Amino acid sequence: MAVIRGKEIKEENTSTFFSFRAxxxxxxxxxxxLKIILMTLLALAAFWVPTVPAFITWGSLIVFSFFVLSFKAKEILIDIKPSLIYALLFYSASILLNVIEQKPQVFIPDSQYLATLSHLALSLEITSLFYRTTTTSQFTQGFRNIEQSVTKKNKTPFADSLSFTLVLVPRIASFWKRICSAWSSRGGKANVSRIKTLVPVLFRVSMEEAYQKTLAQQNRS
Known part of the structure; x- marks a missing residue:
């Protein structure tokens, strides 16, 4: 059985979902x-956009990220991968329901699934654009500025907690990618055994990362 070590996982640095790009x-x-406010409002507004315009906007943002923001093709593929997975799941579910309901056109997806997929894809793409153009320190400072403007206080406990959570998201995605890569390099197969073995490793490494960041945050305060 492949053995995965937490130290090895943290040493590698690769492009991952929602990671910053200089x-x-x-x-x-x-x-x-402003980035945080726009990201939140636009990502939520995506769920009220009609299906066809949502798909068109999603595609336009991908083109925008490539030609205007100079994202690499690999980075774009990483960011749209969750949308492709959702598309496969929704399409499979739609076919299954068509079979159960004995519809004549089994392989034509239900419009409800297309609407949900378009909203998720657009919301994820909007969020990705802001994540890839915002550093960890910028997120933290942005949340602090917002909280200070609301509470009129220097201390920002809510902003610190929220920024800590959001910053940890791409780190966890990075850890999972590295764990899977290490598993495959040792001859591990993509099966149920991989999930049983790697999920505890992911949890342990994520907790270590969270603990270290908490200590660093306490030392700065």
Missing amino acids: GNTFMHKLPPA
């Missing part, structure tokens, strides 16, 4: 607080 575009230069 650049000098206008999105990189936006104020952190």
Whole structure:
């Protein structure tokens, strides 16, 4: 059985879902607080966009990220991978329901699934654009600025907790990718055994990362 070590996982640095990409575009230069507000509002607004315009906007944002924000093709594929997985799951579920309901056109997906997929894909793409153009420190500063403007206080416990959670998301995705890569390099197969073995490793490494970041945050305060 392949053995995965937490130390080995943390030493590798690869492109992952929602990871920051250095650049000098206008999105990189936006104020952190404005980025957070826009990301939240636009990602939520995506669920009210009609199906066809949502798909068109999703595709347009992908083109925008490539030509304007200079994202690499590999980074774009990583970001749209969750949407492709959702598409496969929704399509499979639609076919299953068509079979159960004995519809004549079994392989034509239900419009409800297309609407849900378009909203998820657009929301994820919007979120990805902001994540890839915002550093960890910018997220933290943005949340602090927002909380300070609301509470009129210097201390920002809510902002610190929220930024900590959001920053940990791409780190967990990075850990999972590295764990799977290490598993495959040792001859491990993509089966149920992999899930049983790797999930505890992911949990342990994520908790170690969370603990270290908490200590670092306490030392800075």
